[in-house]
Amino acid sequence: MRPSIVLLIAVGVLFAAGTTLLLERTLTRVLLGVMLLGNGANLLVLASAEPGAPPIVGTADTAAMTDPLPQAMILTAIVITLGMTAFLLAVAYRSWRLSGHDEVQDDAEDRRVRELAERDEGSDAEELDADDLDAETIEEVRR
Amino acid sequence: MTWLVPLPVMMPLLGAAATLLMFRRPRVQRVISVSVLTATLAVSALLLVLSADGPLVVAVGGWPVPLGIVLVADQLATLMLVVSAAVTLCVLLYSIGQGGADGDEEHPLSVFHPTYLIMTAGVTNAFLSGDLFNLYVGFEILLAASYVLITLGGTETRIRAGTTYVVVSLLSSVIFLSGIGLVYASTGTLNMAQLVERLDALPDGTRMVLQGMLLLAFGIKAAIFPLSAWLPDSYPTAPAPVTAVFAGLLTKVGVYAIIRTETLLFPGGRVSDLLMVAALSTMLVGILGAVAQSDIKRLLSFTLVSHIGYLLFGVGLASRAGIAAAVFYTLHHIVVQTTLFLVTGLIERRGGSTALDRLGGLARAAPVLAVLFFLPALNLAGIPPFSGFLGKLGLIQAGVADGGVLAWMLVAGSAITSLLTLYALARVWNLAFWRGGADSPPAAPLKSPRLMVTPTAALVIAGAALTLAAGPLYALSDNVAGDLLARTPYVEAVLP
Numbered sequence: 001m002r003p004s005i006v007l008l009i010a011v012g013v014l015f016a017a018g019t020t021l022l023l024e025r026t027l028t029r030v031l032l033g034v035m036l037l038g039n040g041a042n043l044l045v046l047a048s049a050e051p052g053a054p055p056i057v058g059t060a061d062t063a064a065m066t067d068p069l070p071q072a073m074i075l076t077a078i079v080i081t082l083g084m085t086a087f088l089l090a091v092a093y094r095s096w097r098l099s100g101h102d103e104v105q106d107d108a109e110d111r112r113v114r115e116l117a118e119r120d121e122g123s124d125a126e127e128l129d130a131d132d133l134d135a136e137t138i139e140e141v142r143r
Numbered sequence: 144m145t146w147l148v149p150l151p152v153m154m155p156l157l158g159a160a161a162t163l164l165m166f167r168r169p170r171v172q173r174v175i176s177v178s179v180l181t182a183t184l185a186v187s188a189l190l191l192v193l194s195a196d197g198p199l200v201v202a203v204g205g206w207p208v209p210l211g212i213v214l215v216a217d218q219l220a221t222l223m224l225v226v227s228a229a230v231t232l233c234v235l236l237y238s239i240g241q242g243g244a245d246g247d248e249e250h251p252l253s254v255f256h257p258t259y260l261i262m263t264a265g266v267t268n269a270f271l272s273g274d275l276f277n278l279y280v281g282f283e284i285l286l287a288a289s290y291v292l293i294t295l296g297g298t299e300t301r302i303r304a305g306t307t308y309v310v311v312s313l314l315s316s317v318i319f320l321s322g323i324g325l326v327y328a329s330t331g332t333l334n335m336a337q338l339v340e341r342l343d344a345l346p347d348g349t350r351m352v353l354q355g356m357l358l359l360a361f362g363i364k365a366a367i368f369p370l371s372a373w374l375p376d377s378y379p380t381a382p383a384p385v386t387a388v389f390a391g392l393l394t395k396v397g398v399y400a401i402i403r404t405e406t407l408l409f410p411g412g413r414v415s416d417l418l419m420v421a422a423l424s425t426m427l428v429g430i431l432g433a434v435a436q437s438d439i440k441r442l443l444s445f446t447l448v449s450h451i452g453y454l455l456f457g458v459g460l461a462s463r464a465g466i467a468a469a470v471f472y473t474l475h476h477i478v479v480q481t482t483l484f485l486v487t488g489l490i491e492r493r494g495g496s497t498a499l500d501r502l503g504g505l506a507r508a509a510p511v512l513a514v515l516f517f518l519p520a521l522n523l524a525g526i527p528p529f530s531g532f533l534g535k536l537g538l539i540q541a542g543v544a545d546g547g548v549l550a551w552m553l554v555a556g557s558a559i560t561s562l563l564t565l566y567a568l569a570r571v572w573n574l575a576f577w578r579g580g581a582d583s584p585p586a587a588p589l590k591s592p593r594l595m596v597t598p599t600a601a602l603v604i605a606g607a608a609l610t611l612a613a614g615p616l617y618a619l620s621d622n623v624a625g626d627l628l629a630r631t632p633y634v635e636a637v638l639p
Contacts, residue, residue: 048328
């Protein structure tokens, strides 16, 4: 079987663009990324069958028909992608309703652990200047 | 008796439809879902008995076998079915108890029961599937339901945690689908039994690409390091019963798919070494993460990641003893990890929090709760005579029998992980249960009704009973491993 190069290039472009968008922080862009990736995967499945006449009984010789199985699989995959897209859209909307934007925040617990680590590093790695320390304590007392 | 095979998928799906129609009648919903899951458990147990004589095969819709979808109930699938049905039933009862206690009789989330049943159907479909694309559909069913469950209620923290989970899962689904496309392009079939011979005929490089794609997709779902970062980030925010069933079952579906890929589709080869390295790093990174946590739910999520490493260790060995131990350990881990998360839910109700610095003195205040935590904690850490010890012993014996450098490193790694698990859980025990009082006064405890405690206790007892039944169960796992490695029983049952 010789897959069509145009189809494969399209798959590559869709995957590349989808991956780039998936790495964004905004949920709507992530959603676009997921859609592009899903379509890329669908095209890849389509490319797994030899091109030929439409697989409808009676319209062409069975030997000249293309394999209908990948198309059946793509139909299933399209329905699944549709559902997931709707769900992600709802999540993005909910996030916007709750926080006024749809950017994905860092995990609170992760942030806490990172802060602890940074504080730890500061006390170990740098020897505090006596003057600095005094200035800091004074400021703290003032507060 | 093959007509029984589709029932574990069909019954929860029909039950989901029925509970969705009854969304205004929470009591009817509860009756339907409990009876559906009880029936699923009964059918699964029957299938386990029947599959002893060889796999049961059903061609769905009567399509000729390599063309249509087949459901295959071999001993591995039925064993997983029985354990998962038992666990989902217990968690359902627990969640009903929790709903009743929190007084949401008037305003229950009507979507919970249908979604929960759909997730069960997805899990059973993934176990029974004899076709790669149907396996993908099974995964999608359970994932779609899990997206709803993890964002249940739509609060800000759940939406945030759910986003990570959903996006990562969607990525793994795309990888899986692309893998399926490539498998179909190179072999012209997706029937697993037919794939066995056609994949063997492919050149090594092609096989490696296909195997890599599938393992990558399943690895994300099973939370194997370095593909595991999403799990401790997203699981802890969900409601206790949801986290429990996710921790027990969803990652194990990924492991099940890896076992199938590694034994049936791509046996042998150099990827086993890669799996062993991944197993070692999953164990160590996971458990070091657990040691650093100060919240019980997050700590347990990290031990979950870490113990996936044990399962992978057995699969990576690719010997009969290794796979037998991995299968036994999977069964043990489903029960014990679910129990621990359910107990954590009870701790949260009693102490008002799951943060270790806000808990204390629970051993005196709630002795039953202390026992319920203590037994599965020892079981997970692998203290003899619990099943966790037996599973780890089996893995270590299989590793020693293998004798390679990697196998020895994994033997050492699993001993260290076991000790560190004990350390992490002993910390929870000391801080939450053993010491006098909390650093800050706890909130007023919520009631824990009997309907929440009883299923938890049942699972604790089931975990302990795994020790009593270890002889026959281990023999069964060994039998499963023998069939998996031989491959012919599966292939001959599907393509006579």
